[in-house]
Amino acid sequence: MQPGRLQPPRTPRPAPWGRSSRFARALGTVGRGAALAAALWLAAPVGAASWGFGAWVPTARATEGYAQAEVIVHGQTVRVDVADTPEKQALGLGGRKRLGPLEGMLFVYAERRRPAFWMHGMVIPIDMIWLDNRRVVHIEADVPPPAPGTGPADLPTYAPPAPANFVLELAAGRAKALGLRVGDQVRYRFDVR
Numbered sequence: 001m002q003p004g005r006l007q008p009p010r011t012p013r014p015a016p017w018g019r020s021s022r023f024a025r026a027l028g029t030v031g032r033g034a035a036l037a038a039a040l041w042l043a044a045p046v047g048a049a050s051w052g053f054g055a056w057v058p059t060a061r062a063t064e065g066y067a068q069a070e071v072i073v074h075g076q077t078v079r080v081d082v083a084d085t086p087e088k089q090a091l092g093l094g095g096r097k098r099l100g101p102l103e104g105m106l107f108v109y110a111e112r113r114r115p116a117f118w119m120h121g122m123v124i125p126i127d128m129i130w131l132d133n134r135r136v137v138h139i140e141a142d143v144p145p146p147a148p149g150t151g152p153a154d155l156p157t158y159a160p161p162a163p164a165n166f167v168l169e170l171a172a173g174r175a176k177a178l179g180l181r182v183g184d185q186v187r188y189r190f191d192v193r
Contacts, residue, residue: 065088066081066082066083066088067081067082067084067190067191068080068081068082068191068192068193069082069106069188069189069190069191069192070188070189070192071104071106071168071186071187071188072186072187072188072189073178073179073180073184073186074178074179074180074184076102076178077102078102078103078104078168078170078174078178079102079103079104079192080103080104080105080106080168081104081105081106082105082106082108082190083105083106083107083108084107084108089107091121092105092107092117092121092122092169093105093122093124093126093169094120094121094122095121095123096123096124097123097124098124099124099126099170099171100171101171101174101177103170103171104168104169104170104171104174105168105169106166106167106168106169106188107166107167107168107169108165108166109164109165109166109167110165111165112132112163112164112165113163113164113165114159114160114161114162114163114164115130115159115160115164115167116157116158116159117157117158117159117167118152118155118156118157118158119143119144119145119146119155119156120146120152120155122145122146123145124145124171124172125142125143125144125145125171125172126143126169126170126171126172127139127140127141127142127143127169127170127171127172127173127174127175127176128140128143128158128167128168128169129167129168129169129170129175129180130160130162130164130166130167131164131165131166131167131168131186132162132163132164132165132166133165133166134185134186134187134188135183135184135185136180136181136182136183136184136185136186137160137161137162137163137164137182138160138161138162138164138182139175139180139181139182140158141172141173141175141176142172142173143158143172168186
């Protein structure tokens with residue numbers, strides 16, 4: 001650049017997926033990082049965790065990048081992966097082939113809302129429990145995985161009738177086995193190793 005000469009304004013490069021696509025509009029100004037995370041969410045399954053001789057032994061891919069916590073339900077301790085970012089929440093338990101009786105995932109939201117869930121990418125049935133802080137506000141029990149060939153547009157969504165800021169996902173039938181009902185209280189232990 002020569003002194004005294006003005007540089008023409010730089011125009012931003014268009015996003016590789018195109019400005020007018022539905023995907024680009026959904027991303028807004030988030031950028032390529034979110035696009036990469038979304039692509040990985042669509043492509044990468046998550047490994048399973050398992051119980052062995054009463055001790056929790058997760059596989060590396062099941063908990064990689066996830067904080068661990070415990071949810072105490074009627075005296076039973078459930079070990080959970082914490083989904084506390086949009087990327088972790090989008091992936092959820094998708095792709096896991098197994099979930100032990102005292103394993104699950106805890107979705108954490110900064111504000112109370114009515115988070116809707118679907119079973120995209122799921123291969124096992126689960127129970128979904130919405131919590132307002134520690135109080136159970138809604139339970140969807142024995143939610144089946146989608147039938148093979150079911151498109152995302154055809155999947156049902158599940159949402160609570162009341163606001164919640166946590167959602168606990170467990171193996172199908174566990175909410176009943178633990179005696180969970182709407183109005184019950186749970187406790188949490190975060191930063192568990």
